[in-house]
Amino acid sequence: xxxxxxxxxxxxxxxxxxxxxQIEPVLMGFAYRAVRREDVxxxxxQETYIAALEAxxxxxxxxxxxxxxxxxxxxxxxxFYRRTRREVLMDLTPEPDPLATLAPTPERAPDxxxxxxxxxxxxxxTLGTLTELERMAVLLVDVEQLERDEAGNAMGVQPxxxxxxxxxxxxxxxxxxxxxxxxxxx
Amino acid sequence: xxxxxxAHESLSDALDGALPWWRRAWIRxxxxxxxxxxxxxxxxxxxxxxxxxxxxxxxLRDDDAG
Numbered sequence: 001x002x003x004x005x006x007x008x009x010x011x012x013x014x015x016x017x018x019x020x021x022q023i024e025p026v027l028m029g030f031a032y033r034a035v036r037r038e039d040v041x042x043x044x045x046q047e048t049y050i051a052a053l054e055a056x057x058x059x060x061x062x063x064x065x066x067x068x069x070x071x072x073x074x075x076x077x078x079x080f081y082r083r084t085r086r087e088v089l090m091d092l093t094p095e096p097d098p099l100a101t102l103a104p105t106p107e108r109a110p111d112x113x114x115x116x117x118x119x120x121x122x123x124x125x126t127l128g129t130l131t132e133l134e135r136m137a138v139l140l141v142d143v144e145q146l147e148r149d150e151a152g153n154a155m156g157v158q159p160x161x162x163x164x165x166x167x168x169x170x171x172x173x174x175x176x177x178x179x180x181x182x183x184x185x186x
Numbered sequence: 187x188x189x190x191x192x193a194h195e196s197l198s199d200a201l202d203g204a205l206p207w208w209r210r211a212w213i214r215x216x217x218x219x220x221x222x223x224x225x226x227x228x229x230x231x232x233x234x235x236x237x238x239x240x241x242x243x244x245x246l247r248d249d250d251a252g
Contacts (some may be wrong), residue, residue: 014226025244028245032245039227040214119236127233138246148202182232 010102022047023066033139034077036128043082048073074154082133099106114135114182126176134169139160142170189216193223197230 028050031041051072127135133155140151141162152162193216199205200213217224 026242029243029245032247033240054210064205090200114232114236116236116239119232120239120243121246123233123236123240134199138237140232141239145238145241163199163204166202167195170201171229172197174230175238177233177236178229 019065020052021148024065027069030070030139031073031077033124033127033143034074034132034136035080040080040147044073044076047076049134051076053134067144067146070140070146071150072139074151075156077136078155114177117127118180119177119182122176122180122182123173126173130169130172131165133157134165135170137165138169138173141166190220190223193220194226197223197227199233200227201230207236 024045025071027045028041031044032038035041037043048069052069055072065155108172127138130138136155137151140146142153148162148166152159157164157165194211196205197215198208200210208239217227
């Protein structure tokens with residue numbers, strides 16, 4: 001399936017303007033986190049609406065509509081990455097020293113806790129430092145909570161590639177939280 | 187160290203339930219005897235929880251992410 005083409009839509013409820021308006025903040029948030037530019041995010045969301053309306057007029061329900069539209073948006077984002085050519089999409093080169101980012105977590109004070117607001121800020125900032133594909137993998141699987149096969153399809157990558165992207169992205173985020181002094185309690 | 191490396195390579199898969207049962211059992215055993223890997227696993231799980239919390243939250247813009 002070419003990148004940017006919507007997958008076949010689930011059958012059921014109708015896409016209408018109200019449903020789309022309701023989902024707009026979700027799509028804008030996802031797109032902004034992925035591309036880090038407001039203007040580009042807005043364009044990609046617009047393209048997603050057009051693709052969705054052209055693809056099918058029926059959906060199974062609200063959560064399915066979200067998942068379906070996030071899938072379309074993801075293909076638009078991957079297409080944008082390809083156009084701007086900032087990353088070789090099939091790059092599976094291992095990190096120079098895999099253990100450097102995977103080093104066991106050092107001991108910390110046992111009462112250190114994750115402060116939710118601070119942890120969220122650290123994660124948002126660190127998301128911006130991941131490679132584009134690592135970020136997309138984390139956004140789809142951990143933020144949107146798609147299954148791995150759904151995420152792989154949306155990104156147009158093989159399961160083994162997605163696995164590597166998730167592994168790298170998640171450990172970078174984990175390390176950023178630890179470096180900020182935020183440690184999960186036992 | 188080799189065991190820790192193997193464990194680290196599997197922790198992300200374990201989060202998604204993407205490991206066969208024998209690998210899951212081995213990881214569980216390793217985490218019981220290795221405090222470093224157990225802490226890493228907890229941190230990884232905690233950072234995933236933070237990410238899940240972003241699902242319906244508006245994104246912080248780069249200029250206010252601090």
